[in-house]
Amino acid sequence: xxxKGFGATSIEELIAEAxxxxxxxxxxxxxxxELASGLLDRHGEALDQLLVDVFGxxxxxxxxxxxxxxxxxxxxxxxxxxxxxxxxxxxVAALSYQDRLFDRDMRARITTMVRDWNDFFRRKLDAIVAxxxxxxxxxxxxxARMIACSIDGGIIMGKTLADPTVLPEQMLMARNHVKxxxxxxxxxxxxxxx
Amino acid sequence: xxxKGFGATSIEELIAEAxxxxxxxxxxxxxxxELASGLLDRHGEALDQLLVDVFGxxxxxxxxxxxxxxxxxxxxxxxxxxxxxxxxxxxVAALSYQDRLFDRDMRARITTMVRDWNDFFRRKLDAIVAxxxxxxxxxxxxxARMIACSIDGGIIMGKTLADPTVLPEQMLMARNHVKxxxxxxxxxxxxxxx
DNA sequence: TCGAAAACCGTACTGGAGGTACTGTAAACC
DNA sequence: GGTTTACAGTACCTCCAGTACGGTTTTCGA
Numbered sequence: 001x002x003x004k005g006f007g008a009t010s011i012e013e014l015i016a017e018a019x020x021x022x023x024x025x026x027x028x029x030x031x032x033x034e035l036a037s038g039l040l041d042r043h044g045e046a047l048d049q050l051l052v053d054v055f056g057x058x059x060x061x062x063x064x065x066x067x068x069x070x071x072x073x074x075x076x077x078x079x080x081x082x083x084x085x086x087x088x089x090x091x092v093a094a095l096s097y098q099d100r101l102f103d104r105d106m107r108a109r110i111t112t113m114v115r116d117w118n119d120f121f122r123r124k125l126d127a128i129v130a131x132x133x134x135x136x137x138x139x140x141x142x143x144a145r146m147i148a149c150s151i152d153g154g155i156i157m158g159k160t161l162a163d164p165t166v167l168p169e170q171m172l173m174a175r176n177h178v179k180x181x182x183x184x185x186x187x188x189x190x191x192x193x194x
Numbered sequence: 195x196x197x198k199g200f201g202a203t204s205i206e207e208l209i210a211e212a213x214x215x216x217x218x219x220x221x222x223x224x225x226x227x228e229l230a231s232g233l234l235d236r237h238g239e240a241l242d243q244l245l246v247d248v249f250g251x252x253x254x255x256x257x258x259x260x261x262x263x264x265x266x267x268x269x270x271x272x273x274x275x276x277x278x279x280x281x282x283x284x285x286v287a288a289l290s291y292q293d294r295l296f297d298r299d300m301r302a303r304i305t306t307m308v309r310d311w312n313d314f315f316r317r318k319l320d321a322i323v324a325x326x327x328x329x330x331x332x333x334x335x336x337x338a339r340m341i342a343c344s345i346d347g348g349i350i351m352g353k354t355l356a357d358p359t360v361l362p363e364q365m366l367m368a369r370n371h372v373k374x375x376x377x378x379x380x381x382x383x384x385x386x387x388x
Numbered sequence: 389t390c391g392a393a394a395a396c397c398g399t400a401c402t403g404g405a406g407g408t409a410c411t412g413t414a415a416a417c418c
Numbered sequence: 419g420g421t422t423t424a425c426a427g428t429a430c431c432t433c434c435a436g437t438a439c440g441g442t443t444t445t446c447g448a
Binding site for chain 4: 389390391392393394395396397398399400401402403404405406407408409410411412413414415416417418
Binding site for chain 3: 214215216217218222351
């Protein structure tokens with residue numbers, strides 16, 4: 001389903017693969033929306049867990065808030081790169097840019113999930129600005145969205161160009177953006193002649 | 195169609211709006227794929243023209259390759275922001291992340307268009323690196339994809355959050371990324387005590 | 389002005405997909 | 419041992435993409 005797309009995968013295909021019948025399917029899901037809802041739940045939890053794992057590990061590796069985020073983003077990028085055949089496709093992007101019109105509840109839940117992820121990055125960015133003076137005025141909300149956009153955009157671009165390296169690459173670009181903003185500049189001061 | 199999505203818009207709706215019949219539609223398009231193909235052509239040309247206009251204007255405003263790109267991206271962001279009701283949705287993102295399975299020809303053409311746009315930005319970045327020493331090692335291909343990903347990601351995020359300001363905001367984030375990379379740092383050198 | 393091609397209209401149909409309705413039934417559980 | 423859970427089976431409905439084909443109008447060049 002992640003490979004072909006949600007709408008492109010018919011229920012008939014699913015039940016054939018799963019070895020059940022239509023009756024069985026509709027016993028568990030009242031319609032295809034409810035299947036999407038279930039997939040969204042599962043995917044959301046998996047991604048939350050992944051973020052907890054990766055940034056937990058990053059926390060072990062660094063106390064500094066800037067290094068913590070930079071390491072976390074790097075680990076996340078590596079995790080995406082290690083996935084065989086590239087990232088299977090972001091459920092949120094897959095569902096939010098779907099042909100199919102989902103009901104208001106589904107849309108609301110997708111929106112909430114995305115907001116939560118943005119807030120997740122934002123909190124880490126807020127911790128950074130509390131310590132590091134940014135090179136330019138910074139809106140952490142926008143910066144958090146930048147990270148999320150890099151991921152979503154990387155998925156889209158990787159899918160469009162059929163190049164699985166784009167996603168991790170763009171996650172590292174987001175990382176470098178943060179780094180450029182906050183990391184102090186190494187200046188070689190040439191001592192003036194007296 | 196841009197509002198509802200490609201697959202969510204039935205041919206019956208289209209012909210009702212256009213005031214023609216099914217026969218008329220299928221006289222011009224052999225199937226819905228060919229309609230998508232036509233839309234892709236039209237949208238691609240429109241975007242090409244927009245880029246030419248915007249960066250032509252940017253060229254009038256600045257000779258410096260860095261300022262040229264920064265101004266161009268700002269103008270592009272402003273153009274997107276001015277669109278009433280936000281950007282109608284990127285055709286490429288809409289088609290490449292579609293339920294519908296397009297034929298190989300369609301996929302190839304989408305890929306080519308995206309590559310062309312990436313190259314467009316890359317050429318401008320190459321002109322910059324020829325003049326400005328980057329603060330970090332730079333791969334202009336990746337950086338060009340970063341700009342494109344910001345746009346696509348901004349569209350997705352804007353659509354998901356139902357916030358039309360996200361797209362121009364993220365385009366300016368891409369601009370700032372480029373700026374941070376190349377713009378010389380203003381250093382206040384404190385004269386050492388003798 | 390005439391004739392042919394282009395640009396449709398009307399109608400009827402096929403097939404696949406989502407979904408409904410209802411009956412039957414094997415296993416699980418209390 | 420009776421009820422609930424978790425399906426299977428069958429039949430059917432609707433919507434939509436797409437086909438087939440004959441008839442009609444408009445356009446346009448000779």
